[in-house]
Amino acid sequence: MQQIGEKKRMITFSWRRCYEFGLSPTQFQLSKILNDRQIDQLLKKNADLTNVAIPLINNLSPLLTQPGHLASLADRNGTIIYTKGDTAFEKSAKKLQMQVGANWLEKERGTNAIGVALREKNSICIYGDQHFYVNAHYLSCSAAPIFSPSGEVIGVINISGEKDLFHPHNHVLAQLIADSIHHQLMLRHVEDEKKLAEIEIDYITNKLITVPYLSLNAKHRIIRANDAARRELGKDLTGEKLKDKHYFFIESIPSANRNLHRFAALKRTEHSAINRELYTFSDIQGVCPSIMQAKKVGRKAATTDIPILIIGETGTGKELFAQSIHTSSLRSPHPFVAVNCSAIPESLIESELFGYVGGAFTGASKEGSMGKFEAAQNGTVFLDEIGDMSLRSQASLLRALQEKEITPVGSTTSKQINVRVVAATNKNLLQEIEAGHFRADLYYRLKGIQITLPPLRKRNDLIDLAYYFLNDNGYQNKTMSKEAEERILIHDWPGNMRELMNVLFEAAVLSEENTIHAHDLRIDHFPVEDSSEIAPLKDVEKETIKRYVRLANGNMSLAAELLDISRTTLYRKINEYKIELR
Incomplete structure (x- = not known):
């Protein structure tokens, strides 16, 4: 039951508003009643409400048509759109315009149950002289707001009667009716959502x-x-x-x-046999947090059709990630087509991407040729080394991505394309944009989701990775000496995965026993041509300390021993260089 203090507050504030409206308790004014056409329009406008509420009110007719009582349904604006009650009382209530087509907001009827319930969004009982107008003091009215499935007030149910016949159950009944209408609206909403979901599923499964x-x-x-x-x-x-x-x-x-x-x-499909040879996320090895995070983002990205931009140095596995995204997506039954943008001459890039018709240019096939985008229809196009594409070619690519259509070279007819684009680069595209070498609009078109792949020198799972490559390629019997592992950890690996695999496989073949030693690892060291590029001694020392601590798995005594310095010196240099150890 409603708290007395809360009810008193609502009524007091309502009276204040009535005085602010310029109303007088003794000067009841008749207002305009909507005509039949306007009422019909209002009923149609509130069809969602009336289709549920009116049948429910009619079912409760025995309770609502007792002598001296009338139930009213009002819309969100306070206009009564349906009534049900005692015929004799209904006639007397019309003197106060409690009838279909009349508005019962506070500014029209003073303090009353319908107006207060709509204003406060709360149920209320207005008894006798709590009504603002003296003419309504003979009434007792209980009203409860009706909420839509989204929580908006869309109407109010009101039960009025002569105050001498007032019973507390009227207030409870009004609240029960309002709640019942809300619950039925919720059920209909859930049913509508279910139907919409089925339509959505049909669209996806048949169109996409x-x-x-x-x-x-x-x-x-x-x-x-x-x-x-x-x-x-x-x-x-x-x-x-x-x-x-x-x-x-x-x-x-x-x-x-x-x-x-x-x-x-x-x-x-016929493409599935090809795509089964593509990589999946399970082929991406490593327990390094940065690579685990990249895989996590990649898996989530695969469930969308948003363009993906993969950033990483040469040999970090950009195409491996691109193929894994494709094989984990709904486009996996369709082609995965890779394009190395840096390997195609500028004069041929458009014909390579969009195809050409017979005789389009000197040397062109008479039959014409399908471009990479058309070959990847419904699948994925992987644009590798996108940062090396010329500005002219970038403009053509941007137009194709925006319009979702291509025009083969030499043709005047466009073709619709439906492909997922994954791009990759080893360049800093923001710097390329600043230098005027890359279009900003194309960058933001490609960068829906960005995945950054770590270089080997920043990974902490190098040794695990090395053993995986050896085992996966038939060298399960090979182990590495401590010195060999140390050498792997110290090297920068500018070629990343490719360089590591080449060095390991060469060592596995050339080593004369089952243990790969440091001298078996034939690692290339590129000569420095410009002395200005030589790193300062401080930076070299910092990197060396970090690598040896990583090699020792954080054991400072072992790291100091490997570096051939004391633990005190090691800690002093860590503090001096502000080295962060993770």
């Missing part, structure tokens, strides 16, 4: 997924199929058990309900 797609229950019986599946497998698929499972990619759909199990099945 162009290969046969099936939704399966726990027993692998078909419960939904897209158009491509019905065309290929037959129209009457529902309830049938999926046969020839080896032709499908089948994945479990996670569910919070243990009793519900769903599986998604995608038909393998």
Whole structure:
């Protein structure tokens, strides 16, 4: 039951507002009543409310039509749109214009249950002389606001009666009716959301997924199929058990309900056989926090169609990540097409990307040629070394990405494209933009999600990585000496993964025993041509200390021994150079 203090506050503030409106308790003014056409328009406008509320009010007719009582339904603006009650009382109530088409906001009717409930968004009971107008002092009214599924007030239910016949259950009944209407609106909203979700699923599975797609229950019986599946497998698929499972990619759909199990099945295509040879995230090795974070971002990015920009030095695995993103996406049954932008002459880049028609230029094939974008239709285009593309080619690429269409060289007809773009570079594109070598608009078009790959010199799992490469390539019997491991940790690895693998495989072949020693690691050291590029001694010492501490797994005594200095000297240099050890 409503607290007396709260009710008193609402009524007191309502009276204050009435005086501010310029109303007088003894001067009741009749206001304009809506005509039939206006009422019909109002009912249509509030159809969501009335379709639920009116049947409910009619079902409660025995309670609401007792002698001396009247139930009213008002919209969010305080206009009564439906009434149900005792016929005799309804006639007397019309003298106060308590009827369909009348507005009962405070500024029109003074303090009353409908107006206060709408203003306060709270239920209220106004009894006798608590009404502002003297004419209404013979009434007792209980009203409760009706909330939409989103929490907005969309109307109010009011039960009025002669005050001598007042019963506390009227207030409870009004609240129950309002709550019941809200709950039914919620159920309808959930049903509408369900229908919308089904439409969404149909759109995705039929428009975006162009290969046969099936939704399966726990027993692998078909419960939904897209158009491509019905065309290929037959129209009457529902309830049938999926046969020839080896032709499908089948994945479990996670569910919070243990009793519900769903599986998604995608038909393998001619491209699938090729794409099964592509890398996946499970092929990306390492426990370094930076590489783990990159994989985490990559997996999330794969579930979207947002463009991805991969930043990393040469040999850090940019194409490995690009392929993994593709194979983890809904586009995996379709082609993955890689383009090395730095390897294509500027004069041929447009024909390479967008194709050309026969005779488009000297040396062109008579039959013409399909471009990389068209070859990757519904799949992924990987634009490697995007930072090396000329400004002219960048403009053509930007236009294709913005318009989602290409025009083959020599043609006047455009073609629609539906591809996911993953770009990669070893350059700092912001610096390239500053220098005028890269378009800012293309950069922001490509940089939907950015993934930065760490170089080997900044990873703390080098030795684990080295053993993985040896084991994965048939050298499981090979181990490395302590000196060999130390040499691997100290080297900068400018060629990153490629350089590390080449050095390891050469050492594995040339080593005369099962242990790879430091002298077996034939590491290239590039000569420094410009003395201005030589790092200061302080920086060299800092990097050397960090590497030896990492080699010793944080054991300072061991690190000092490897460096051939005392622990005191080691700590002094760490403090002097402000070296951060992680």
